[in-house]
Amino acid sequence: MSRPELIKEEIAGIAEYVPGKSIEEIASKYGFHPASVIKLGSNENVLGPSTKAIESMVDHAKDVNIYPSADASELVDAISVYTGLPVENICASGPGMDGLLDNLMRLLISAGDEVIIPTPTFSYYGIAACANGAVPVYVELNEDYSLDTDAIMNAESDRTKVIFLCSPNNPTGRLVEEADLRSILEHTRGLVFVDEAYIEFSDGNVAHLLNEYDNIIIGRTFSKAFALAGLRLGYGLMPAWLKAEYMKIATPFNISVPAVFAGIAALSDADHLKKSINCAIEGRDYLKGNIPFKVYDSQANFVLVDVSPLRSKDVTVSLLEKGIIVRDCKSFRDAGDSLIRVTVGTAEQNKKVVAAFEDASKLL
Known part of the structure; x- marks a missing residue:
């Protein structure tokens, strides 16, 4: 039994937030081992947290x-x-x-x-x-x-x-x-x-x-x-x-x-912050210079790729089939159907992303 009449009227018109896909979801759907999936769809820091932060968190868990x-x-x-x-x-x-x-x-x-x-x-x-x-x-x-x-x-x-x-x-x-x-x-x-x-x-x-x-x-x-x-x-x-x-x-x-x-x-931890920033800057420059589609200049830890005349949905799926999670921007209002957001990864991950986009470009 449900009672929708109890929900505020303002909620009815809200579109549900669309998060990036999870490693577990893609591993299960495409038959990958979770450890082999590259997650570059949620703009997370691929270097992980500072060891100082981890140690402090553990120390205060008690x-x-x-x-x-x-x-x-x-x-x-x-x-x-x-x-x-x-x-x-x-x-x-x-x-x-x-x-x-x-x-x-x-x-x-x-x-x-x-x-x-x-x-x-x-x-x-x-x-x-x-x-x-x-x-x-x-x-x-x-x-x-x-x-x-x-x-x-x-x-x-x-x-x-x-x-x-x-x-x-x-x-x-x-x-x-x-x-x-x-x-x-x-x-x-x-x-x-x-x-x-x-x-x-x-x-x-x-x-x-x-x-x-x-x-x-x-x-x-x-x-x-x-x-x-x-x-x-x-x-x-x-x-x-x-x-x-x-x-x-x-x-x-x-x-x-x-x-x-x-x-x-x-x-x-200034050293870890500097490493994270350098990783993002170097990686986004590499992606912009090597992805075979239009890549916009970025000041973040991700780049925006326009895959037109292809559709973002098709290219995103082609990357998912290789175990690479990126973000189809179709759920963003007024973003159209050809934009993909790619989180900057490690140097090895970025090379795999470029290769996957090169394969996708062959669909043209």
Whole structure:
């Protein structure tokens, strides 16, 4: 027996989030041993986490009978050192940056409020906003995947509460130009959320704008460069006035003790972070130079491949049949049917990816 009438009306129109395929799923479907499957569909760090983070997590596992600090203050202090921002501008969040988004939408959105989302981009912005009664206003990116700032500004209304910008953008890998961001910040009466999940792999960030604007929020994660995706750990950088309001509704104790201290240790391991960044930069250059289709410039740990005139579905399946998981971008709004997102792997994995795309190109 089901009782759908009990579910909020806002939920009915939400499309379910589509995650990347798992190793177990592909191994079972295509008859591979799980260890032979190459998973490059979820933008995970292929080097794995820092040994310091693992050791710290294990050391603090014995303390899981005790609640963590309500606001993860130890981790916030470490993030303050890492970012150079005062603790008054920092909120730790779990699960991952998604928890930050959920809390912000709970804090900001009333039924009928609008959010502006340039597409194609990460789909969870729309899910979190719609679940709280927001009306999403989608604005397509320019043909080269840069922001159409005029279209974003023209889409704003007196109901606009939040504009979502992803930098580097998922799935395109393109950074938001600071000049464009400044124009939007100065134009809007709402808040601008900048998702910097992949920022460590890029040429710059916009955290310094917190010193100039009182309507910017920056979301970050430990899932990518710090390789702690399984711990679901993130944080937000925001004006002090907003943090004071945010903490009123933030779920207390939402980051486990092992995750808090693993995050602190990961931030302290500069060598491992540098290796992860170098791996991504070298790998994406190799993929761009060798995949026999159009590959867009990227500032993230993935590249976007346009396989037209072939369809992304067909090419993705051809790679899956070789035990290589990549991401068909068809589930991204306004991404079309020829784009594939490929996480940067190890040097050996990248060579196999190139060879698989070379085989796929023979379908032309």
